[in-house]
Amino acid sequence: MGFEELSHTADWSARIWAEDLPSLFVEAARAMNSLSGTVAGNGPRLTQSFGAEAPDAESLLVAFLSELLYFQEQKDLTFDKFELRVAGQWLKVEMEGTQIASSEKAIKAVTYHNLRIEKTNEGFEVTIVFDV
């Protein structure tokens, strides 16, 4: 399980890999936080639920990360603990997080650019381009 930043002229791109689909989603959330330099504060912990229905796993991933962006921008919240279930066209997430202490840069959106979740020998892999 891990991620690496890839070179992109205008935006940010990250390759993410994990042993199963839920872990891939969680690692993608970690990658996004790392790229935007988001640091969690020491305030009270809070929980949030999220569910989505979409035609495929890629769309569920975009929906999940877009939801996190919304909380980051609009509510100043970042999440670092997830219980996540992906089943066919459904995603259900219970997440735990806290107020953001600081954030260095803004991500405008999660794109579908060449977005393909690939099955590998070790599990799953995806490359995501974020609009900044």
Place this chain on the structure above:
Amino acid sequence: MNIENLIQISETEWEIPTYTRSDMRVPVKLFATREMLEQVINDKCLDQAINATTLPGLVGHVIVMPDMHQGYGFPIGGVAATEYPHGVISSGAIGYDINCGVRLLGSSIDFESARGEMDHLATLLNKYCPSGVGKEGAIKLNLKELDQVLRDGSRWALKNGYATEADLARTEESGSLEGADPNKVSDRAKERGREQIGSVGAGNHFIEVDVVDQIFNEEGANVMGVYQGCLVLQIHCGSRGLGHQVCTDYVQSFQNAVHKYDITLPDRELVCAPMDSPEGKAYMAAMRAAANFAFANRQLLAHSARRAFEETFAPQTRKWHLHQVYDIAHNMGKLETHLIAGKEVKVCVHRKGATRAFGPGSPGLPPEYQKIGQPVIIPGSMGTASWVLVGTEDSMTRSFGSSCHGAGRVMSRSQAKKEVEGHSLRRELENKGIKVRAGSLPGLAEEAPSAYKDVDMVVETVSDAGIAKKVARLKPVAVIKG
């Protein structure tokens, strides 16, 4: 892609023919010198331009400007026209920052006599024009007011005392696109927009004070009120979280629309729907609403910038006023009529990192610009020049009335982070006499001038190609970035 596979039309014009890939519907026309193409040949923008040629209903060419670089889906610097009403509109080909654009305000304030005030001015601009990650704007709207902004754009700002009639006359579409429907904008998009109006945002957005360094076209500059040695102000930003959410919503819903309309695309970010379909109509109405939000956003920022100029200069001079030169979009889909193969055709021109550049006599320009053509504002990259150009008759027939939009990146953000350190860059800019106010130093480093192409070369290329004409070159003296 190899340069040898391109057809060279002239020193500044190239073509990627349709036989390059079997799914291309139209050729690609590139405005660039050989040297500029060599800079981007390993970047994926040419592949992205070829991908864009697969959109149903395209006419003419997909056009790419010399500031081209890799984006997501559609290349930055790209222009594509689809025939109305059966051709498609693509949310991904317009982008997340709907109506990202630039406003230029001119003044009669002589830089030499104002030099000592620049630090104070930069501080006030930074105070009154909020910038940075998720920053709240100058005012907070209730939902009824927000719907009015989405419907009316800058007209809302005029009614509420944030604009003048002259501002609106010198704004693309008078700052208000017809056919905007707030009901097609999601509640979440509205929630994100309600508190952000009147703010710059982060990334490559900025407010910049420049001095007019050189005039190339006296008549054009005089008509615009751009005077040698005097201060001007640029505002570069867009529709903030509201526009990002509108695009996110419709890129998501178009994933189903492409199946419904049996559209096959090489990249899911290019998703689209026929303009006359319910999905296409809904996106068009929402995109126009987001565009109106962006026009009003830049108008509010202009209002705040005027306050900073008044407080700085009014005690010393009566000539402190900032007048509007022009406000243009560079991420937008617009219904326009163009001459294609000798026939007038109504099309939706998608511009992504490309500026409308209408020539003299074009519809929609204010009377004073009918003779000289539409002002085209080309922001540089903090430490380098910016330019004021005008559109030409040639741009109308060769590039769907479009030109470049900036310098264009040449270095990746990850590379810029490795090569540039925020503190050093700020010092370097300050040593050049540029006052800098930056919310995020890592963010500043990613936007370093060395990460961008030579803006002078980009402008020379569009000028040599004949799709825009030089009016004035600007030099930065204060930069405010999020």
